[in-house]
Amino acid sequence: METFVNELIWREFYIQVLWFNPGVLDAELQEDCRDLAWRDHWRPEERPAGEAFQRWCRGETGFPIVDAGMREMNATGFMHNRVRMITAMFLTKDLHVWWMHGESYFMQRLVDGEIASNNGGWQWSASTGTDAARVAPRPEGRSRLSTTTTPTVAGQARPLSRLNRRGVLRPTACRVS
Numbered sequence: 001m002e003t004f005v006n007e008l009i010w011r012e013f014y015i016q017v018l019w020f021n022p023g024v025l026d027a028e029l030q031e032d033c034r035d036l037a038w039r040d041h042w043r044p045e046e047r048p049a050g051e052a053f054q055r056w057c058r059g060e061t062g063f064p065i066v067d068a069g070m071r072e073m074n075a076t077g078f079m080h081n082r083v084r085m086i087t088a089m090f091l092t093k094d095l096h097v098w099w100m101h102g103e104s105y106f107m108q109r110l111v112d113g114e115i116a117s118n119n120g121g122w123q124w125s126a127s128t129g130t131d132a133a134r135v136a137p138r139p140e141g142r143s144r145l146s147t148t149t150t151p152t153v154a155g156q157a158r159p160l161s162r163l164n165r166r167g168v169l170r171p172t173a174c175r176v177s
Contacts, residue, residue: 011116018119028128053095066086069083073109079110
């Protein structure tokens with residue numbers, strides 16, 4: 001119950017951010033972040049993002065937890081909250097793709113997508129919003145934190161199902177050609 005209540009609090013927080021700062025739907029909340037040198041720095045509706053973004057969307061990055069999360073969302077419309085954070089930070093902090101592309105893609109795919117929370121989560125992950133996350137967790141490190149992640153990773157990233165648990169959680173052992 002506590003987790004559920006905390007999620008409601010975050011949702012209400014991001015609704016308040018959006019209410020008092022409607023411009024967050026079009027630009028970074030933190031003005032000093034509006035000129036960052038992102039890859040694919042144009043509005044998603046103007047034209048598609050590049051190949052790195054397309055591989056991320058398909059779940060073909062070579063990082064098992066990222067790929068499993070994206071494949072799960074594409075197949076079911078759902079993704080665990082922690083995996084949402086990991087995939088968002090991977091797109092913005094590792095691939096350096098502008099967060100608005102990920103935000104737009106999530107809203108198109110997630111059954112439970114809600115604009116204020118989605119925007120707030122993406123801006124937080126990109127370090128452009130409220131209480132920004134300045135350091136990205138390594139995807140392989142996050143995989144190791146939970147043994148419940150392993151079946152999801154193996155289940156969504158079919159080529160990995162033949163690997164033992166340790167192999168599933170180490171992207172260097174799982175090269176994608």
